[in-house]
Amino acid sequence: MDDRLRAIAHAARAEAEAAIDVDDEFAATIRRTPTNFEPRRALDRQRRRAIAWVAAAAVVLIAGGLVVLRSGDDNTLQTVDTETTTAITSPSVSSAIEAPGTVEVSTTLESSPLTPTSTPRTATTAPTTTSPATSALEPVGEMAWRPVSTSPLSERSDHSLVWTGDELLVWGGVASVDGFVEFADGAAYDPVSDTWRELPDAGIAGRLGHSAVWTGDAMLVWGGVTDFGCNTGTSDGVFYEPATDSWLPISPAPGPVRTAHSSVWTGDEMIVWGGFPTLGARTSDGRFCDAPPDPNAELPGLAYNPLTDSWRIIAAGPEPRISSTLVAADGKVLLWGGISAESDDWLADGWSYDPATDQWSELPIGPLSPRMSHIAVWAGDEMIVAGGQDRDGLLSDGAAFDPETGRWRPIPDLPAEIADAEAATTDRYLLVLGGCCSQDADAFTLDLLTDTWASLPLIPSPPCRESCSRNAPVASLGDGFVTWGGMTESGPEADTQWWAEGSLLDLSK
Amino acid sequence: MTVTGAHDYEEVFRDVFPRLVSLGVLKTGRVDSARDLAQETMLRAHTRWDELATYDAPAAWCHTVMTNLLIDYHRTTTSEQRAVERLGRRGEHAADRIGDATATPALDRWHEIVAPLPDRQRLVVTLYYADDLSVGQIANLVGTSRGAVKATLFKARRALRPALDAEASRDFQGDSNG
Numbered sequence: 030m031d032d033r034l035r036a037i038a039h040a041a042r043a044e045a046e047a048a049i050d051v052d053d054e055f056a057a058t059i060r061r062t063p064t065n066f067e068p069r070r071a072l073d074r075q076r077r078r079a080i081a082w083v084a085a086a087a088v089v090l091i092a093g094g095l096v097v098l099r100s101g102d103d104n105t106l107q108t109v110d111t112e113t114t115t116a117i118t119s120p121s122v123s124s125a126i127e128a129p130g131t132v133e134v135s136t137t138l139e140s141s142p143l144t145p146t147s148t149p150r151t152a153t154t155a156p157t158t159t160s161p162a163t164s165a166l167e168p169v170g171e172m173a174w175r176p177v178s179t180s181p182l183s184e185r186s187d188h189s190l191v192w193t194g195d196e197l198l199v200w201g202g203v204a205s206v207d208g209f210v211e212f213a214d215g216a217a218y219d220p221v222s223d224t225w226r227e228l229p230d231a232g233i234a235g236r237l238g239h240s241a242v243w244t245g246d247a248m249l250v251w252g253g254v255t256d257f258g259c260n261t262g263t264s265d266g267v268f269y270e271p272a273t274d275s276w277l278p279i280s281p282a283p284g285p286v287r288t289a290h291s292s293v294w295t296g297d298e299m300i301v302w303g304g305f306p307t308l309g310a311r312t313s314d315g316r317f318c319d320a321p322p323d324p325n326a327e328l329p330g331l332a333y334n335p336l337t338d339s340w341r342i343i344a345a346g347p348e349p350r351i352s353s354t355l356v357a358a359d360g361k362v363l364l365w366g367g368i369s370a371e372s373d374d375w376l377a378d379g380w381s382y383d384p385a386t387d388q389w390s391e392l393p394i395g396p397l398s399p400r401m402s403h404i405a406v407w408a409g410d411e412m413i414v415a416g417g418q419d420r421d422g423l424l425s426d427g428a429a430f431d432p433e434t435g436r437w438r439p440i441p442d443l444p445a446e447i448a449d450a451e452a453a454t455t456d457r458y459l460l461v462l463g464g465c466c467s468q469d470a471d472a473f474t475l476d477l478l479t480d481t482w483a484s485l486p487l488i489p490s491p492p493c494r495e496s497c498s499r500n501a502p503v504a505s506l507g508d509g510f511v512t513w514g515g516m517t518e519s520g521p522e523a524d525t526q527w528w529a530e531g532s533l534l535d536l537s538k
Numbered sequence: 539m540t541v542t543g544a545h546d547y548e549e550v551f552r553d554v555f556p557r558l559v560s561l562g563v564l565k566t567g568r569v570d571s572a573r574d575l576a577q578e579t580m581l582r583a584h585t586r587w588d589e590l591a592t593y594d595a596p597a598a599w600c601h602t603v604m605t606n607l608l609i610d611y612h613r614t615t616t617s618e619q620r621a622v623e624r625l626g627r628r629g630e631h632a633a634d635r636i637g638d639a640t641a642t643p644a645l646d647r648w649h650e651i652v653a654p655l656p657d658r659q660r661l662v663v664t665l666y667y668a669d670d671l672s673v674g675q676i677a678n679l680v681g682t683s684r685g686a687v688k689a690t691l692f693k694a695r696r697a698l699r700p701a702l703d704a705e706a707s708r709d710f711q712g713d714s715n716g
Contacts (some may be wrong), residue, residue: 031667031695033702037651038564038668040644045560048569048642051552054559058551058580260692289692305692351689368689402685418683448683465683498674500684518674525672 189241262307375399463499
């Protein structure tokens with residue numbers, strides 16, 4: 030279908046362009062130019078954003094005169110925003126900017142479980158901003174990411190990262206190499222030794238957008254897209270058990286094959302919800318995509334129990350939607366926001382699913398407006414929802430929902446308007462990484478104790494600098510975060526690049 | 539008016555103008571509207587060329603402005619005008635709208651296919667299939683997220699698939715019979 034539609038579009042474009050006499054049009058445009066031309070909308074979106082940033086920077090510069098940014102030499106790091114001041118203590122990491130373009134990150138985290146036992150690493154990166162606060166989001170301090178060692182895997186995005194407690198499991202994904210390639214390989218990264226080992230063959234097709242959850246002793250991989258060009262879904266899955274370094278297939282899921290679903294691990298089951306019906310498979314000659322089995326098929330929620338290797342269809346709940354979020358919350362599952370798949374309405378409703386009773390219940394209405402592509406995470410006792418976008422653009426506000434009290438409370442705004450970001454939590458911090466339209470920074474932490482946001486230093490590897498968007502997964506290591514691989518788009522033409530690099534942020538101290 | 543800079547205005551105009559018009563025609567279905575919007579875009583570029591000429595990609599700036607104008611076009615065009623255009627599309631060929639006798643079967647076919655789509659889906663589909671922009675590029679252009687673009691494309695594909703499959707089936711039968 031894509032090939033046919035593109036062929037028609039190109040032919041139509043050629044006909045339209047052939048109808049234009051460029052000489053006449055050029056002369057007509059010059060004739061229309063008044064001497065005192067005032068554009069109706071003189072500023073394009075990027076320029077408006079730039080001005081907003083400069084204004085924000087001015088606010089910080091003024092505030093900076095009133096607030097002490099650094100307290101002595103105890104490596105206590107502080108970030109200032111217009112409302113609050115937060116301190117992030119990172120005594121274990123020091124960073125020295127030796128020369129323009131070179132950042133030496135020396136790690137002295139000997140007592141941290143995340144500290145590599147190898148010698149301190151030195152990384153040469155693109156220049157980082159070193160001038161005094163020129164932006165409201167400029168990081169203050171030296172809380173540092175460190176690059177992880179070279180992995181055996183190739184560049185990719187839309188892969189999964191799963192933390193086992195000892196290792197980071199990287200599996201699957203996609204990249205463009207003379208056409209899209211869906212990967213079926215994986216590797217395990219040990220942050221203590223800063224080393225990788227390759228995983229054995231999983232025995233299933235390469236894929237992206239799959240579920241990957243840690244069940245306590247194994248990684249469960251299920252579903253996903255096996256042909257990116259045709260958006261072909263799959264219902265098969267496998268377990269990977271690190272103890273035996275082996276894979277084991279699971280029973281196929283019931284019901285229509287789907288893509289772009291959400292999934293969470295509740296402690297006993299993997300809950301699967303939402304997604305699109307698969308759009309078919311490639312024809313045997315490999316040239317076209319077949320028609321979908323049923324593009325309007327209803328997709329029931331599913332639950333998979335690894336103990337019994339069985340699936341069950343869960344109770345029908347809220348209306349089908351896309352770009353909503355699913356969060357595991359102390360044995361229950363919380364669903365929030367998105368766009369209705371039926372009415373195209375933007376949604377701000379939330380639902381709770383209890384696997385024990387197989388029942389859905391609607392959450393109280395919160396303070397947030399309808400949105401999609403937001404982040405939502407479970408932070409120990411609350412679900413935090415932030416960012417995303419609505420019809421008018423990107424959003425930065427957020428709120429937290431406490432299932433115990435059934436109440437919402439607003440939280441401070443994200444330091445930037447962001448959609449499609451990735452998020453993960455430790456006991457103390459929420460990390461928001463990448464997403465659409467980040468500018469000078471693309472990683473922020475929310476201190477869950479003080480409810481304050483901080484901007485993190487630029488990630489050294491993969492780099493993503495000015496006007497760059499990062500699409501990369503992030504995983505919590507319990508007392509730190511790690512990101513590996515992903516895709517970045519930068520520059521006016523949104524140049525796309527896939528990566529096989531990663532960085533780790535240690536918050537153990 | 540002489541315009542100078544790292545990029546030459548006329549050179550960029552000749553390169554980018556047909557692309558802007560074709561984008562406008564494929565989106566709005568009207569050559570006159572597309573030509574007006576493309577001219578408006580290039581007028582804006584002309585009046586600030588001293589600055590634009592130093593940009594790495596002034597064509598990208600023009601593309602962004604044209605896209606914004608197309609979004610505004612839908613917002614500012616009255617429902618009455620849009621109804622007239624929709625009615626017009628059913629009975630006339632693109633060649634009529636162009637104002638010459640040139641047959642434009644592909645343009646006609648394109649408009650027949652995308653006519654049922656909501657305005658935003660038509661814009662995204664045009665940028666994706668006719669302009670060959672990536673999801674990320676479209677997200678930047680229309681000021682939305684990659685996820686929103688993907689969702690829009692998904693819905694558009696789902697809406698268009700029956701018509702395209704039927705056409706493919708007709709072609710296949712035609713080939714077989716032929």
